[in-house]
Amino acid sequence: MATGKAAVLLGPGKGYEIQEFEVPTPEPGGIVVKVSMGGICGSDLHIWRGDSPVFAAMAGNVAGHEMTGRVHALGAGVSTDSLGQPLKEGDRIAYAYFYPCGRCYQCNRSEFATCPNKLATMGPSISRFSGAYGEYYYVKPGGWVFKVPDAITDEMATPVNCALSQVTYGLQRAGMRYGDTVVVQGAGGLGLNAIAVAKEMGADAVIAIDGVPSRLELAKRFGADETIDITQVASPMDRIARVRQLTGNRGGDIVVEVVGVPDVVNEGLGMLREGGTYLEMGNISFGRMAPIDPSALVWGSKCIRGVIMYDPWVIPQALDFLVRTKDKYPHGDVVSHKFKLADINEAFQNSEWMRDGEATKVNRGVVVPA
Numbered sequence: 182m183a184t185g186k187a188a189v190l191l192g193p194g195k196g197y198e199i200q201e202f203e204v205p206t207p208e209p210g211g212i213v214v215k216v217s218m219g220g221i222c223g224s225d226l227h228i229w230r231g232d233s234p235v236f237a238a239m240a241g242n243v244a245g246h247e248m249t250g251r252v253h254a255l256g257a258g259v260s261t262d263s264l265g266q267p268l269k270e271g272d273r274i275a276y277a278y279f280y281p282c283g284r285c286y287q288c289n290r291s292e293f294a295t296c297p298n299k300l301a302t303m304g305p306s307i308s309r310f311s312g313a314y315g316e317y318y319y320v321k322p323g324g325w326v327f328k329v330p331d332a333i334t335d336e337m338a339t340p341v342n343c344a345l346s347q348v349t350y351g352l353q354r355a356g357m358r359y360g361d362t363v364v365v366q367g368a369g370g371l372g373l374n375a376i377a378v379a380k381e382m383g384a385d386a387v388i389a390i391d392g393v394p395s396r397l398e399l400a401k402r403f404g405a406d407e408t409i410d411i412t413q414v415a416s417p418m419d420r421i422a423r424v425r426q427l428t429g430n431r432g433g434d435i436v437v438e439v440v441g442v443p444d445v446v447n448e449g450l451g452m453l454r455e456g457g458t459y460l461e462m463g464n465i466s467f468g469r470m471a472p473i474d475p476s477a478l479v480w481g482s483k484c485i486r487g488v489i490m491y492d493p494w495v496i497p498q499a500l501d502f503l504v505r506t507k508d509k510y511p512h513g514d515v516v517s518h519k520f521k522l523a524d525i526n527e528a529f530q531n532s533e534w535m536r537d538g539e540a541t542k543v544n545r546g547v548v549v550p551a
Contacts, residue, residue: 187315188525192240193231196526205308207256210322218339219313219548220247221532223369223441224465229529233466245313246278247343249335262326273329275341275496276320294490314525316550325493332504336513339547340370345499348375350491355435355460359383364424364433364452367440368396370545373403375437377510380404388427402511421451439463443471455481462488518546
Protein backbone atom coordinates (compact mmCIF):
# COMPACT_ATOMS: atom_id res chain seq x y z
CA MET A 182 0.00 0.00 0.00
CA ALA A 183 1.35 3.41 -0.99
CA THR A 184 1.80 6.01 1.71
CA GLY A 185 2.03 9.79 1.84
CA LYS A 186 2.98 12.50 4.32
CA ALA A 187 0.70 15.00 6.03
CA ALA A 188 0.99 17.63 8.77
CA VAL A 189 -1.00 16.73 11.89
CA LEU A 190 -2.04 19.54 14.22
CA LEU A 191 -0.73 18.76 17.70
CA GLY A 192 -3.02 21.29 19.33
CA PRO A 193 -3.51 25.05 19.59
CA GLY A 194 -0.13 26.68 20.04
CA LYS A 195 1.71 23.37 19.66
CA GLY A 196 2.33 23.38 15.91
CA TYR A 197 2.37 20.47 13.49
CA GLU A 198 4.04 17.09 13.19
CA ILE A 199 4.68 15.36 9.87
CA GLN A 200 3.19 11.86 9.87
CA GLU A 201 2.74 9.19 7.21
CA PHE A 202 -0.56 7.56 6.25
CA GLU A 203 -1.80 5.04 3.72
CA VAL A 204 -3.14 6.49 0.49
CA PRO A 205 -6.70 5.18 0.32
CA THR A 206 -8.43 3.32 -2.45
CA PRO A 207 -11.43 5.54 -3.16
CA GLU A 208 -14.86 4.18 -2.36
CA PRO A 209 -17.60 4.52 -5.01
CA GLY A 210 -18.14 8.21 -5.61
CA GLY A 211 -14.91 9.25 -3.89
CA ILE A 212 -11.80 10.90 -5.32
CA VAL A 213 -8.19 10.81 -4.14
CA VAL A 214 -6.46 14.11 -4.90
CA LYS A 215 -2.72 14.68 -5.21
CA VAL A 216 -2.44 18.09 -3.56
CA SER A 217 -0.52 20.73 -5.50
CA MET A 218 -0.82 23.61 -3.03
CA GLY A 219 -2.40 24.29 0.35
CA GLY A 220 -3.01 27.88 1.41
CA ILE A 221 -2.55 29.38 4.86
CA CYS A 222 -5.88 31.11 5.38
CA GLY A 223 -6.61 33.53 8.20
CA SER A 224 -8.88 30.94 9.81
CA ASP A 225 -5.97 28.48 9.84
CA LEU A 226 -4.00 31.04 11.84
CA HIS A 227 -6.90 31.33 14.30
CA ILE A 228 -6.83 27.55 14.79
CA TRP A 229 -3.02 27.43 15.02
CA ARG A 230 -2.99 30.18 17.67
CA GLY A 231 -5.86 28.60 19.61
CA ASP A 232 -8.02 31.72 19.51
CA SER A 233 -11.00 29.69 20.72
CA PRO A 234 -11.14 26.65 23.07
CA VAL A 235 -13.31 24.91 20.47
CA PHE A 236 -10.29 24.64 18.15
CA ALA A 237 -8.66 22.20 20.58
CA ALA A 238 -10.96 19.53 19.14
CA MET A 239 -9.02 19.69 15.87
CA ALA A 240 -5.86 18.32 17.49
CA GLY A 241 -4.75 15.03 15.96
CA ASN A 242 -6.17 15.82 12.53
CA VAL A 243 -4.63 17.00 9.26
CA ALA A 244 -5.44 20.70 9.08
CA GLY A 245 -5.98 23.19 6.26
CA HIS A 246 -8.90 23.66 3.89
CA GLU A 247 -7.74 25.99 1.11
CA MET A 248 -6.17 23.95 -1.69
CA THR A 249 -6.05 22.64 -5.22
CA GLY A 250 -4.64 19.48 -6.79
CA ARG A 251 -4.87 16.81 -9.44
CA VAL A 252 -7.01 13.69 -9.61
CA HIS A 253 -4.94 10.78 -8.33
CA ALA A 254 -7.64 8.10 -8.36
CA LEU A 255 -11.36 8.04 -9.15
CA GLY A 256 -13.83 5.87 -7.28
CA ALA A 257 -16.35 3.72 -9.10
CA GLY A 258 -19.06 5.75 -10.78
CA VAL A 259 -17.04 8.95 -11.06
CA SER A 260 -16.39 9.94 -14.67
CA THR A 261 -17.29 13.66 -14.65
CA ASP A 262 -17.01 16.69 -12.42
CA SER A 263 -20.04 18.33 -10.83
CA LEU A 264 -20.85 20.14 -14.08
CA GLY A 265 -20.72 16.99 -16.19
CA GLN A 266 -17.29 17.65 -17.72
CA PRO A 267 -15.27 14.46 -18.33
CA LEU A 268 -12.86 13.79 -15.47
CA LYS A 269 -9.77 11.58 -15.50
CA GLU A 270 -6.60 10.98 -13.54
CA GLY A 271 -4.21 13.92 -13.77
CA ASP A 272 -6.90 16.56 -14.27
CA ARG A 273 -6.57 19.66 -12.12
CA ILE A 274 -9.55 20.28 -9.89
CA ALA A 275 -11.02 22.69 -7.37
CA TYR A 276 -13.31 21.23 -4.74
CA ALA A 277 -15.28 22.18 -1.64
CA TYR A 278 -13.84 21.09 1.70
CA PHE A 279 -17.23 20.71 3.45
CA TYR A 280 -20.24 18.49 2.84
CA PRO A 281 -23.83 19.66 3.45
CA CYS A 282 -25.88 16.75 4.72
CA GLY A 283 -28.77 17.08 2.25
CA ARG A 284 -31.17 15.90 4.96
CA CYS A 285 -31.83 18.98 7.11
CA TYR A 286 -34.29 21.88 6.99
CA GLN A 287 -31.73 24.20 5.40
CA CYS A 288 -30.56 21.73 2.74
CA ASN A 289 -34.15 21.03 1.76
CA ARG A 290 -34.50 24.76 1.11
CA SER A 291 -31.32 24.64 -1.04
CA GLU A 292 -29.50 26.73 1.59
CA PHE A 293 -26.43 24.49 1.59
CA ALA A 294 -24.06 27.08 3.06
CA THR A 295 -26.21 27.23 6.21
CA CYS A 296 -26.40 23.46 6.75
CA PRO A 297 -25.78 22.94 10.49
CA ASN A 298 -24.13 19.58 9.82
CA LYS A 299 -21.59 20.61 7.18
CA LEU A 300 -18.69 20.96 9.63
CA ALA A 301 -19.26 17.56 11.21
CA THR A 302 -18.32 15.89 7.93
CA MET A 303 -14.97 17.63 7.46
CA GLY A 304 -12.91 15.13 9.47
CA PRO A 305 -11.46 11.75 8.43
CA SER A 306 -13.67 9.07 6.92
CA ILE A 307 -11.87 6.19 5.21
CA SER A 308 -8.71 8.30 5.04
CA ARG A 309 -6.59 10.46 7.37
CA PHE A 310 -5.94 12.77 4.42
CA SER A 311 -8.67 15.21 5.45
CA GLY A 312 -6.87 18.55 5.15
CA ALA A 313 -4.85 20.73 2.80
CA TYR A 314 -1.48 20.18 4.48
CA GLY A 315 -0.67 16.81 3.04
CA GLU A 316 0.49 15.11 -0.12
CA TYR A 317 -3.03 13.80 -0.70
CA TYR A 318 -6.60 14.78 0.09
CA TYR A 319 -9.70 12.59 0.01
CA VAL A 320 -12.88 14.02 -1.52
CA LYS A 321 -15.77 12.06 -0.05
CA PRO A 322 -18.68 10.82 -2.16
CA GLY A 323 -21.08 13.65 -2.95
CA GLY A 324 -18.43 16.36 -2.76
CA TRP A 325 -18.47 19.24 -5.23
CA VAL A 326 -15.60 18.95 -7.72
CA PHE A 327 -14.84 21.17 -10.73
CA LYS A 328 -12.15 21.05 -13.40
CA VAL A 329 -9.70 23.95 -13.34
CA PRO A 330 -9.22 25.66 -16.72
CA ASP A 331 -5.72 25.57 -18.18
CA ALA A 332 -5.53 29.38 -18.11
CA ILE A 333 -5.51 29.34 -14.30
CA THR A 334 -2.26 28.68 -12.43
CA ASP A 335 -2.09 26.71 -9.18
CA GLU A 336 -1.35 29.96 -7.34
CA MET A 337 -4.61 31.36 -8.67
CA ALA A 338 -6.61 28.17 -8.09
CA THR A 339 -5.53 27.52 -4.48
CA PRO A 340 -7.85 30.12 -2.83
CA VAL A 341 -10.83 29.36 -5.08
CA ASN A 342 -12.46 26.96 -2.60
CA CYS A 343 -12.15 29.44 0.27
CA ALA A 344 -11.29 33.12 -0.12
CA LEU A 345 -12.62 33.77 -3.61
CA SER A 346 -15.77 31.67 -3.32
CA GLN A 347 -16.48 32.99 0.17
CA VAL A 348 -16.40 36.68 -0.79
CA THR A 349 -18.29 36.05 -4.05
CA TYR A 350 -21.10 34.38 -2.13
CA GLY A 351 -20.91 36.90 0.70
CA LEU A 352 -21.24 39.99 -1.49
CA GLN A 353 -24.22 38.48 -3.26
CA ARG A 354 -25.86 37.64 0.07
CA ALA A 355 -25.18 41.19 1.24
CA GLY A 356 -27.18 42.50 -1.73
CA MET A 357 -24.27 44.09 -3.59
CA ARG A 358 -25.61 46.36 -6.33
CA TYR A 359 -24.15 48.27 -9.25
CA GLY A 360 -22.83 51.64 -8.09
CA ASP A 361 -22.37 50.66 -4.44
CA THR A 362 -19.48 51.87 -2.31
CA VAL A 363 -17.77 48.98 -0.49
CA VAL A 364 -15.44 49.28 2.49
CA VAL A 365 -13.18 46.28 3.14
CA GLN A 366 -11.71 45.87 6.63
CA GLY A 367 -8.57 43.79 6.07
CA ALA A 368 -6.52 43.30 2.91
CA GLY A 369 -5.43 39.71 3.39
CA GLY A 370 -6.50 36.90 1.07
CA LEU A 371 -10.25 37.37 1.53
CA GLY A 372 -9.96 41.15 1.48
CA LEU A 373 -8.02 41.32 -1.77
CA ASN A 374 -10.48 39.00 -3.47
CA ALA A 375 -13.40 40.99 -2.06
CA ILE A 376 -11.97 44.17 -3.60
CA ALA A 377 -11.68 42.65 -7.08
CA VAL A 378 -15.06 40.90 -6.93
CA ALA A 379 -16.78 44.09 -5.74
CA LYS A 380 -15.24 46.05 -8.61
CA GLU A 381 -16.38 43.42 -11.13
CA MET A 382 -19.87 43.47 -9.62
CA GLY A 383 -20.05 47.19 -10.38
CA ALA A 384 -18.86 48.94 -7.23
CA ASP A 385 -18.48 52.66 -7.79
CA ALA A 386 -15.71 52.80 -5.20
CA VAL A 387 -13.88 50.38 -2.91
CA ILE A 388 -12.03 51.52 0.21
CA ALA A 389 -9.48 49.09 1.72
CA ILE A 390 -8.28 49.26 5.34
CA ASP A 391 -5.17 47.51 6.67
CA GLY A 392 -1.95 48.19 8.53
CA VAL A 393 0.58 46.33 6.38
CA PRO A 394 2.00 48.54 3.61
CA SER A 395 2.59 45.69 1.15
CA ARG A 396 -1.03 44.59 1.54
CA LEU A 397 -2.32 48.10 0.94
CA GLU A 398 -0.19 48.38 -2.18
CA LEU A 399 -1.56 45.06 -3.42
CA ALA A 400 -5.07 46.26 -2.59
CA LYS A 401 -4.61 49.12 -5.05
CA ARG A 402 -3.54 46.65 -7.75
CA PHE A 403 -6.70 44.65 -7.02
CA GLY A 404 -8.85 47.70 -7.70
CA ALA A 405 -9.10 49.62 -4.42
CA ASP A 406 -9.86 53.27 -5.15
CA GLU A 407 -8.75 54.44 -1.70
CA THR A 408 -6.75 52.88 1.13
CA ILE A 409 -6.54 53.68 4.83
CA ASP A 410 -3.42 52.68 6.76
CA ILE A 411 -4.35 52.03 10.39
CA THR A 412 -0.78 52.81 11.45
CA GLN A 413 -1.19 56.30 10.03
CA VAL A 414 -4.84 56.81 10.97
CA ALA A 415 -4.63 55.20 14.37
CA SER A 416 -7.94 56.14 15.97
CA PRO A 417 -11.13 54.21 15.10
CA MET A 418 -13.08 57.48 15.18
CA ASP A 419 -10.58 59.05 12.77
CA ARG A 420 -10.91 56.07 10.42
CA ILE A 421 -14.70 56.35 10.54
CA ALA A 422 -14.39 60.06 9.78
CA ARG A 423 -12.08 59.30 6.85
CA VAL A 424 -14.58 56.84 5.36
CA ARG A 425 -17.33 59.40 5.80
CA GLN A 426 -15.17 62.01 4.09
CA LEU A 427 -14.52 59.67 1.15
CA THR A 428 -18.23 58.88 0.76
CA GLY A 429 -19.75 62.36 0.90
CA ASN A 430 -20.48 61.92 4.62
CA ARG A 431 -22.74 58.98 3.76
CA GLY A 432 -20.75 55.85 4.65
CA GLY A 433 -20.34 52.62 2.75
CA ASP A 434 -23.27 50.74 1.27
CA ILE A 435 -21.53 47.52 2.31
CA VAL A 436 -18.74 47.14 4.86
CA VAL A 437 -16.90 43.78 4.72
CA GLU A 438 -15.17 42.45 7.84
CA VAL A 439 -12.35 40.02 7.02
CA VAL A 440 -9.88 40.90 9.78
CA GLY A 441 -11.09 38.30 12.27
CA VAL A 442 -10.76 40.64 15.28
CA PRO A 443 -13.95 41.45 17.24
CA ASP A 444 -12.78 44.98 18.09
CA VAL A 445 -13.21 46.12 14.48
CA VAL A 446 -16.93 45.32 14.34
CA ASN A 447 -18.18 48.45 16.10
CA GLU A 448 -15.82 50.54 14.00
CA GLY A 449 -17.12 48.94 10.81
CA LEU A 450 -20.73 49.60 11.79
CA GLY A 451 -19.77 53.25 12.22
CA MET A 452 -18.47 53.28 8.64
CA LEU A 453 -21.78 51.95 7.31
CA ARG A 454 -24.44 54.22 5.83
CA GLU A 455 -28.01 54.26 7.08
CA GLY A 456 -29.72 51.28 5.46
CA GLY A 457 -26.40 49.60 4.64
CA THR A 458 -25.25 46.02 5.25
CA TYR A 459 -22.35 44.88 7.40
CA LEU A 460 -20.95 41.66 5.94
CA GLU A 461 -19.31 39.68 8.73
CA MET A 462 -17.03 36.85 7.56
CA GLY A 463 -13.78 37.14 9.52
CA ASN A 464 -14.70 36.46 13.15
CA ILE A 465 -14.81 32.68 13.32
CA SER A 466 -13.44 32.27 16.87
CA PHE A 467 -16.21 31.22 19.27
CA GLY A 468 -16.67 33.10 22.52
CA ARG A 469 -14.90 36.35 21.57
CA MET A 470 -17.24 39.29 22.11
CA ALA A 471 -17.62 42.58 20.26
CA PRO A 472 -19.35 45.46 22.12
CA ILE A 473 -21.84 47.25 19.89
CA ASP A 474 -24.63 49.74 20.42
CA PRO A 475 -27.76 48.02 19.02
CA SER A 476 -29.61 51.34 18.86
CA ALA A 477 -27.28 52.27 15.98
CA LEU A 478 -28.73 49.35 14.03
CA VAL A 479 -32.28 50.43 14.78
CA TRP A 480 -31.92 54.16 14.18
CA GLY A 481 -29.71 53.56 11.17
CA SER A 482 -31.80 50.70 9.74
CA LYS A 483 -28.53 48.81 9.38
CA CYS A 484 -28.24 45.09 8.73
CA ILE A 485 -25.59 42.59 9.82
CA ARG A 486 -25.20 39.61 7.48
CA GLY A 487 -23.06 36.72 8.68
CA VAL A 488 -21.72 34.37 5.99
CA ILE A 489 -19.73 31.17 6.30
CA MET A 490 -18.83 28.98 3.30
CA TYR A 491 -20.96 29.04 0.13
CA ASP A 492 -23.34 27.21 -2.19
CA PRO A 493 -22.11 24.90 -5.00
CA TRP A 494 -22.69 27.30 -7.90
CA VAL A 495 -19.99 29.62 -6.53
CA ILE A 496 -16.87 27.57 -7.35
CA PRO A 497 -17.44 27.44 -11.13
CA GLN A 498 -18.41 31.11 -11.03
CA ALA A 499 -15.14 31.85 -9.22
CA LEU A 500 -13.15 29.88 -11.79
CA ASP A 501 -14.82 31.82 -14.61
CA PHE A 502 -14.02 35.04 -12.78
CA LEU A 503 -10.31 34.13 -12.68
CA VAL A 504 -10.20 33.30 -16.38
CA ARG A 505 -12.01 36.53 -17.25
CA THR A 506 -9.85 38.79 -15.06
CA LYS A 507 -6.47 37.01 -15.09
CA ASP A 508 -4.84 39.89 -16.99
CA LYS A 509 -6.66 42.60 -15.04
CA TYR A 510 -5.80 41.73 -11.44
CA PRO A 511 -2.59 40.16 -10.05
CA HIS A 512 -4.29 37.02 -8.72
CA GLY A 513 -1.10 34.98 -8.68
CA ASP A 514 0.76 37.66 -6.72
CA VAL A 515 -1.42 37.05 -3.66
CA VAL A 516 0.91 34.12 -2.96
CA SER A 517 4.02 35.82 -1.64
CA HIS A 518 5.86 32.82 -0.12
CA LYS A 519 6.00 29.08 -0.74
CA PHE A 520 6.99 26.57 1.93
CA LYS A 521 7.75 22.86 1.83
CA LEU A 522 5.46 20.57 3.80
CA ALA A 523 8.37 19.73 6.12
CA ASP A 524 8.67 23.46 6.92
CA ILE A 525 5.03 24.01 7.84
CA ASN A 526 5.78 25.25 11.36
CA GLU A 527 8.12 27.85 9.91
CA ALA A 528 5.41 28.76 7.40
CA PHE A 529 2.92 29.51 10.15
CA GLN A 530 5.42 31.40 12.28
CA ASN A 531 6.29 33.62 9.33
CA SER A 532 2.65 34.10 8.32
CA GLU A 533 1.62 35.39 11.74
CA TRP A 534 0.51 39.01 11.45
CA MET A 535 -0.61 39.66 15.04
CA ARG A 536 2.86 40.53 16.30
CA ASP A 537 3.73 43.44 18.52
CA GLY A 538 5.75 45.97 16.59
CA GLU A 539 6.52 43.71 13.65
CA ALA A 540 4.58 43.44 10.40
CA THR A 541 4.53 40.11 8.64
CA LYS A 542 6.57 39.80 5.48
CA VAL A 543 4.26 37.02 4.26
CA ASN A 544 1.16 38.44 2.60
CA ARG A 545 -0.09 34.97 1.74
CA GLY A 546 1.84 31.74 2.25
CA VAL A 547 1.20 28.38 0.65
CA VAL A 548 2.46 24.91 1.45
CA VAL A 549 3.72 22.88 -1.51
CA PRO A 550 3.70 19.17 -0.58
CA ALA A 551 5.84 17.89 -3.45
